[in-house]
Amino acid sequence: MSDWQRQPVTASARPANDLDVVVVGAGLAGLYMLHRLRGLGLAARAYEAGRGIGGTWYWNRYPGARCDIESLDYSYSFSEAVQQEWHWTERYASQAEILRYIEHVADRFDLRPDIRLATRVIATTFDEVAGRWTVETDRGDRVTAQYCIMATGCLSAARIPAIPGLETFAGRWWHTGAWPHEGVTLTGRRVGVIGTGSSAIQAIPVIARRAAHLHVFQRTPNFSVPARNAPLDPADERRAKADYAARRREARASRAGFVTPATEQMERSALAVAPAVRRRAYEARWERGGLGFTSAFADLGSDLAANDTAAEFFRAKIRATVRDPLVAEALSPRDHPLGTKRLCADSGYYETFNRPNVTLIDLRTTPIAAITSRGVLTSGAEYPLDDLVFASGFDAMTGALRAIDIRGRAGVSLRERWADGPRAYLGLMVADFPNLFTITGPGSPSVLSNMIVSIEQHVEWIADCLAHLRAHRFRAIEASAEAEAAWMAHVEELGNATLYPLANSWYMGANIPGKPRVFMPYVGGVGAYRQQCDDIAARGYAGFSLTA
Ligand code: NA7
Numbered sequence: 379m380s381d382w383q384r385q386p387v388t389a390s391a392r393p394a395n396d397l398d399v400v401v402v403g404a405g406l407a408g409l410y411m412l413h414r415l416r417g418l419g420l421a422a423r424a425y426e427a428g429r430g431i432g433g434t435w436y437w438n439r440y441p442g443a444r445c446d447i448e449s450l451d452y453s454y455s456f457s458e459a460v461q462q463e464w465h466w467t468e469r470y471a472s473q474a475e476i477l478r479y480i481e482h483v484a485d486r487f488d489l490r491p492d493i494r495l496a497t498r499v500i501a502t503t504f505d506e507v508a509g510r511w512t513v514e515t516d517r518g519d520r521v522t523a524q525y526c527i528m529a530t531g532c533l534s535a536a537r538i539p540a541i542p543g544l545e546t547f548a549g550r551w552w553h554t555g556a557w558p559h560e561g562v563t564l565t566g567r568r569v570g571v572i573g574t575g576s577s578a579i580q581a582i583p584v585i586a587r588r589a590a591h592l593h594v595f596q597r598t599p600n601f602s603v604p605a606r607n608a609p610l611d612p613a614d615e616r617r618a619k620a621d622y623a624a625r626r627r628e629a630r631a632s633r634a635g636f637v638t639p640a641t642e643q644m645e646r647s648a649l650a651v652a653p654a655v656r657r658r659a660y661e662a663r664w665e666r667g668g669l670g671f672t673s674a675f676a677d678l679g680s681d682l683a684a685n686d687t688a689a690e691f692f693r694a695k696i697r698a699t700v701r702d703p704l705v706a707e708a709l710s711p712r713d714h715p716l717g718t719k720r721l722c723a724d725s726g727y728y729e730t731f732n733r734p735n736v737t738l739i740d741l742r743t744t745p746i747a748a749i750t751s752r753g754v755l756t757s758g759a760e761y762p763l764d765d766l767v768f769a770s771g772f773d774a775m776t777g778a779l780r781a782i783d784i785r786g787r788a789g790v791s792l793r794e795r796w797a798d799g800p801r802a803y804l805g806l807m808v809a810d811f812p813n814l815f816t817i818t819g820p821g822s823p824s825v826l827s828n829m830i831v832s833i834e835q836h837v838e839w840i841a842d843c844l845a846h847l848r849a850h851r852f853r854a855i856e857a858s859a860e861a862e863a864a865w866m867a868h869v870e871e872l873g874n875a876t877l878y879p880l881a882n883s884w885y886m887g888a889n890i891p892g893k894p895r896v897f898m899p900y901v902g903g904v905g906a907y908r909q910q911c912d913d914i915a916a917r918g919y920a921g922f923s924l925t926a
Contacts, residue, residue, distance in 0.1 A: 394521075395519075395520065395521040395522065396421075396521070396522055396523075397421045397422060397423055397521055397522070397523040397524075398415070398420040398421045398422060398523060398524050398525065399415050399420050399421070399422040399423075399523055399524065399525040399526070399527060399844075400422070400423055400424075400425065400499075400502070400511065400513045400521060400523040400525075400526050400527070401415070401422060401423070401424040401425070401527045401529055402424070402425055402499045402502075402513075402526070402527070402528050402529060402530055402782070403424065403425075403426060403427075403433060403528070403529035403530045403531060403534075403778075404424045404425075404426035404428075404431040404432075404433065404484075404489075404493045404495075404529075405431070405432060405433015405434055405435070405436070405480075405529065405531055405534075406432075406433060406434075406435075406454075406480065406829070406830055406833050407433070407529035407531070407817040407818065407833045407836070407837065408424045408426065408433070408527075408529035408817075409424075409431060409480065409483065409484055409489055410454065410456065410833065410834065410837045411424075411527055411529055411817065411837045411840065411841075412424050412489050412492055412493070413456075413487050413489060414837055414838070414840075414841035415841065415844075416487075416489075416492075417841070418841060418844060418845055418848075420844070422492060423492050423493070423494065423521070424489075424492060424493045424494070424529075425493075425494050425497045425498070425499050425513070425515055425519075426493055426494065426495050426496075426497065427496070427497065427498040427499075428495065428496070429495055429496045430477075430481075430495065431480060431481065431484055431489075431490075431493060431495070432476075432477045432480045432481070433529075433531050433534065434531055434533060434534065435473055435476045435477045435480060436477060437534070437536075437555050437556055437557070438473055438554060438555050438557065438577070439473055439474075439557040439558075439559065439561070440552075440554040440557045440577060440580070440581045440767070440769070441564070441581050441584035441585055441588075442580040442581045442582075442583065442584035442585075442725070443472065443473035443554075443557075443577070443580060443581070444468075444470050444471060444472045444473060444476075444580065444605075444607070445470055445471050445476060446470065446576065446605065446668070446669055446722070446723040447470075447635075447636055447669070447828045447829075447830075448469055448470060448636065448668065449466035449468065449469065449470060449471040449475075449476075449610065450466065450610075450614065450615065450618045450625070451625075451629060451635070451636040451637075451828055451830075451831075452471065452476075452636075452828060452829075452830055453466070453479065453830065454483060454830065454834065455622070455626040455629075455831075455834060456834060456838075457483075458622065458623075460482075460483060460486065461619070461622050462619055462622065464479060464482070465610075465615070466479075466610050466615070467609060467610060468607055468608065468609055468610055469605075469606070469607050469608050469609075469610055469611070469614075470605055470607045470668075470723070494515075494519070496517075497515045497516065497517050497519065498515060498516040499513055499514070499515050499782055500514055500515060500516050500782060500783065501513070501514040501782060501783040501784070501785070502514070502526050502782060502783075502784050502785070502814075503783075503784075503785040503789075504785060504786050504787060504811065504812060504813075504814070505522075506787060506788070508522070509524070509812075509813075509853055509854055510522045510523060510524055511523050511524070511525070511526040511813065511814065513526060524813060524853070525813045525814075525815070525844065526813065526814045526815070527814075527815045527817065527840060528779060528782075528784075528814070528815065528816045528817065528819070529817045530778035530779055530782075530816075531778055531818075532774055532775045532778075532818055532824050532825045532829070533555070533772040533774055533825070534555075534772065534777070534778045535772055535773040535774075535777025535778045535781060536553045536554075536555035536556050536771075536772055537553075537770055537771055537772055537773050537777070537889070537890065538553055538768050538770060539572070539768070539770050540891075541746055541748065541749050542748045542749070543748040543749040543750055543755075544749045546749065546750060546751045547749050547750070547751060547753075547766060548751045548752065549753070549763055549764045549765055549766060550562070550764070550765045550766070551765065551766040551767070551768065552765075552766075552767060552768065553767075553768040553769075553770065554577040554578070554581060554767065554768065554769045555577070555772060562765070563588075564585055564588045564589050564765060565588045565589075566588075566589070566590045567588075567589050567590055567764040567765050568589065568590055568591050568593075568753075568762060568763050568764045568765070569585055569589040569591070569592050569593070569763065569764065569765045569766075569767065570592075570593045570594075570595060570753065570754055570761060570763040570765070570766045570767065571585065571592065571593070571594050571595065571767045571769055572595045572746075572754075572766070572767070572768050572769065572770055573595070573596075573597075573768065573769035573770045573771065574594065574596045574597075574598065574599060574600050574769070575600060575719070575720075575722070575769060575771055576600075576720060576722045576723075577769040577771075578594070578767075578769030579600065579602050579722040579724045579727045580722075580724065580725075581767065581769060582594060582727060582730055582736075583724070583725060583726040583727055583729070583730045585767070586730045586733055586735065586736050589735065590735065591735045591736075591737070592735060592736045592737070593737050593739055593754070593761050593763065594731075594736065594737070594738050594739065595739050595741055595746065595754060595756075596708070596709075596738060596739065596740060596741060597741040597742065598711070598713065598714075598719075598742075598882075599708065599709050599710055599711045599712075600711060600719060600722050601689070601692050601711050601716045601717070601719075601721055601722065602721070602722035602723065602724045602727050602728070603663075603664060603667065603668065603669070603671045603692075603721060603722070603723055603724070604664065604667045604723070604724060604725070605667050605668055605723035605724060605725055606665075606666065606667025606668065607667075607725055625637070629828065629831055630831060630835070630904065630905065630908060631905040631908075632903070632904060632905055633673075633903035633904065633905065634669075634673075634826065634827050634828060634903070634904065635823070635827035635828030635829075635830075635831030635832060635904045636669075636670075636828045636831070638666070638668075638670030638673060639666075641659065641662070641674070643655070643656075643659045643674065643675055644673055644674065644675065644676065645676050646675060646676055647675060647676060647677045647681065647684055648674070648675035648677060648678060648681075648684035648685075648687050648688065649677075649681070649683060649684050649687070651675075656675075656687055657691070659674045659675070660674055660687075660688060660691045664691075664695065667723070668723055669721050669723055671688075671721065672688075672716065672717045672721060674688065675688075678716065678717060679717055679876050679877060679878075680875060680876050680877060681877075682715060682877060682880075685715040685716055685717070685877055686715070688716045689711065689715060689716045692710075692711070692716060693710040693711075693712075695728070696709050696710050696728055697710070699728040699729055699732075700728050700729075700731050700732060701732050702731070702732075705731050705738050708738055708740040709728065709731065709738065713881075713882075714880060714881035714882070714883070715877040715880055715881065717877075718876075718877050718878050718880055718881035718883060718885075719881050719883040719884075719885075720825070720883075720885075739754075739756060739758075739761065741756065743758075744756040744757045744758035744759070745757055749766070753766075754766070771884055771889050772884065773890050773893070774825065774884040774885070774887075774889075774898070775800065775819075775820045775824070775825065775884075775898045775899070776796060776800050776820060776887075776893075776898070777890075779792060779816065779819075780792065780793050780796065784811065784814070786808070786810040786811035786812070786814065787810040787811070787812070788810075790810050790811075792808065792811065795808065795810070797894075798894050798896075799887070799894035799895075799896030799898075800819070800820035800821065800896065800898055801820075801821070801862055801863075801866050802816060802819050802820055802821045802822075802857070802862065802865075802866075803821070803857035803858075803861050803862040803865050803921055803922070804821060804822060804857075804865060804910070804911055804914070805818065805819040805820055805821035805822025805823075805824065805899075805900060806819060806822065806836065806839070806840070806857075806911075807855070807856065807857040807922070808857060808862070809856065809857045809858060809859040809861075809862045810856070810859075811856070811857075812854045812855065812856035812925075813854050813855060813856070815836075815840050817833060817836045817837060817840070818832050818833055818836055820898040820899065821865060821866060821869050821898070821899075821900055822836065822899065822900050822907065823899060823900050823901075823902070823903065823904045823907050824899050824900075825885065825898075825899050826885075826899045826900075826901060827904045828904075831904055832904055835904065835907075835908050835911070839911050839912075839915065842915065843855065843915065843919065846915070846919070847924065850924070851926060852924040852925060852926055853925060853926060854924070854925045855919065855922050855923070855924050855925075856922060856923050856925075857921065857922055858921055858922065858923055860921075861920070861921025861922070862921075864921075865921075869897075869899075869900050869901075870896075870897070872900065872901045872902050873897035873901050874897075876901055878897050878901065879897055885897055885898060885899060886898075
């Protein structure tokens, strides 16, 4: 029995290098985990690579960065006081406001003393004899803990594509996910943006207003819906706060972790209604703005013909917005169904291409050959640039975990275990890695949902699990290989019943050369997923082995 099973202790009462729990990461997941561990009386410490807390919202400071989920939903629900007192200024919160919120929560719950900033965990190794994890950092720390909780984020391993010649570029360059904290002045500069995913689609309209000229290098056009961001409507805020618990309950039981107003058609097939009805439904969603568009009909995610009615609606909107028909066509997605790459939410994205200082370069017709000292060289021309922005995405879901040398039983490495794609039971634990949890890991809804809803669910499930282990005097919990295999088969089966596998998306690992093509998240919805996690816990953690 470890000390903490006998009596609650505080971090300061324990030897500095002998902890109950190490949490890796101090973003939204790591911070709430730390808070819950404190509540259990455990000696816990979080290590955070950034010089500040906040994870995604610490790193992604590019112009225009904001959340694509409404602020009333993209916020912690665990504290009624915080959710009542905090005032969001906009329908969609900016990066700066979300970071202020995260810092407020960390201070309010006094989390900072147990966080080591600017310290990257590089390895964690399970000692089978001691039943403990040894965690090593890039600062030379070496601590042991009974439990190791990875709160490393799903979109935290920024990726710069291997384009030859970057080292020769004489201008400045950055990745959107590692933006300089001092900020950068783009006024009057010749700027290039590589990529047209969510980050680029947020950044491009803002950069275009500042730059002398903006070149957008697009490989794959994306679907984007107007966000319709605005100051938060005081009536909406009052309504939400009058019964926040109900709003949160609905979100937790929903598919995506947020709820859009129900409509008559949303349970029907897009093909079962007359074209005029369909159009009205799409127009209403377009006018409302935001990611709720894809729930206009029940089968947009599963039926290609139904999906194409929505895709064509988007293409018509692009044609109606972008004056140059060739540019409009180049911006029109045709190689993947709507929503199979994460739908983007923008503020004036398509309109930006009507500006005289913005040029779209279609890399499908003229691919990038190299980066030169002057700028970007495609098969068609060289584009001289002062600044180059890589909005080129992340090694999603597994990148941050694989960056750490994680070794379980008999020295087995997670990297090798996942060589053919990630495998995990419920996206929470991996067989042969006892007492190691992954918050929003592959095989859980995570990136398909309002992340904070999924984060809270995992944190609470893990905290309850640790309390259960303590109450029943277990020392270890581990996913069984059979349960893991069955869960992954279930994840795959659900994924294959959707249109997701048709896209070369980061959900599929397709944006990383050599990464196995596997649909990584669980697509059954956060409500159904939560139910399964709760049932499994109620059945004495079925599929896990608990050892005394
Ligand atoms: P994404 O969505 O992965 O977008 C990355 C973009 O960069 C995408 O348009 C890529 O084109 C493009 N890309 C990547 N590599 C290259 C190369 N070598 N050449 C040209 N273009 C390239 O990342 P984001 O940061 O925008 O968004 C990530 C998530 O954050 C988002 O879904 C939200 O959940 C929040 P491709 O499509 O691969 O052809």
